[in-house]
Amino acid sequence: MNKSFTQTFTVSGNNFSDAGKISTEIKMILKQLGINSDIVRRVAIASYESEMNVVMYACKAKIVLDVDPEVIKIIVEDEGPGIPDIELTMKEGYSTATPEMRELGFGAGMGLPNIKKNSDEFTIKSDVGKGTRLEIIVYIN
Amino acid sequence: MMPLSEICDLLSCKVFCCEELLDREIKYGCASDLMSDVLAYSRSGAVLLTGLANVQTIHTAFISEIYAVVFVRGRVPDERMIEVAITKKIPLLGTALSLYEASGILYSKGLASTMETLATVTRHE
Numbered sequence: 346m347n348k349s350f351t352q353t354f355t356v357s358g359n360n361f362s363d364a365g366k367i368s369t370e371i372k373m374i375l376k377q378l379g380i381n382s383d384i385v386r387r388v389a390i391a392s393y394e395s396e397m398n399v400v401m402y403a404c405k406a407k408i409v410l411d412v413d414p415e416v417i418k419i420i421v422e423d424e425g426p427g428i429p430d431i432e433l434t435m436k437e438g439y440s441t442a443t444p445e446m447r448e449l450g451f452g453a454g455m456g457l458p459n460i461k462k463n464s465d466e467f468t469i470k471s472d473v474g475k476g477t478r479l480e481i482i483v484y485i486n
Numbered sequence: 487m488m489p490l491s492e493i494c495d496l497l498s499c500k501v502f503c504c505e506e507l508l509d510r511e512i513k514y515g516c517a518s519d520l521m522s523d524v525l526a527y528s529r530s531g532a533v534l535l536t537g538l539a540n541v542q543t544i545h546t547a548f549i550s551e552i553y554a555v556v557f558v559r560g561r562v563p564d565e566r567m568i569e570v571a572i573t574k575k576i577p578l579l580g581t582a583l584s585l586y587e588a589s590g591i592l593y594s595k596g597l598a599s600t601m602e603t604l605a606t607v608t609r610h611e
């Protein structure tokens with residue numbers, strides 16, 4: 346089976362009514378490609394927490410899904426405030442979420458640590474005032 | 487393991503959608519209003535008991551392979567949530583019981599927890 350696939354999605358910040366939709370699309374694409382369900386679940390969780398972060402904290406973002414026979418790669422590149430102290434934001438429990446965001450069931454400071462946990466390789470880079478870029482890689486085999 | 491139909495009876499549930507899927511076997515129970523917790527600690531095949539009724543609940547259920555959602559304390563999903571749940575084949579149920587009571591009933595009937603018990607309590611500063 347040919348498992349190569351690339352697609353780019355756009356997410357707009359603050360659009361809470363659609364938040365999570367792209368990650369559910371990504372999950373359906375990966376299922377259709379016939380990828381192992383545990384791997385699909387890990388990628389979908391990492392993608393969903395990233396998408397929620399864009400909606401909560403950034404203005405907009407581009408999400409690129411790139412699948413080849415060996416790895417699944419997700420790049421989330423946003424235009425937003427950026428992250429001044431990455432080490433601090435990676436700590437479980439650190440959050441700047443507002444009460445409105447908490448009402449959606451997010452904002453406990455567990456998103457980034459869980460994205461990392463579900464990735465085989467994870468990189469985060471940020472330029473304060475410009476935006477943040479996440480690269481999530483999950484091995485297929 | 488417990489069929490969803492048994493959970494439906496035990497909690498006197500109203501079924502909002504996907505009634506044809508009530509024969510689904512549920513492996514674990516999960517009770518939370520915090521979707522990040524569900525995403526971090528839940529295993530595939532659980533029923534989610536929650537007081538949080540918004541579209542993120544349904545997306546979270548689909549992403550983390552929750553087999554059914556039970557809204558507690560009389561909370562009701564809106565049309566849009568039901569629409570999304572139908573396309574994703576996630577049965578939505580509702581009970582008048584509280585989160586505590588509903589969880590206690592399923593736990594006492596032997597439905598295992600989806601979350602592993604932590605070895606210790608640690609404190610975030």
Ligand SMILES: Nc1ncnc2c1ncn2[C@@H]1O[C@H](COP(=O)(O)OP(=O)(O)O)[C@@H](O)[C@H]1O
Nearest residue numbers: 398402427434440441442452453454455456457
């Ligand atoms: N894309 C982003 N742009 C700016 N800040 C972010 C972004 N993602 C995360 N953050 C910051 O990192 C913190 C921790 O994120 P996370 O671990 O996902 O937890 P939570 O979203 O629950 O707060 C957020 O509260 C926010 O301050």
Ligand SMILES: [Mg+2]
Nearest residue numbers: 394398456457
């Ligand atoms: Mg987050």
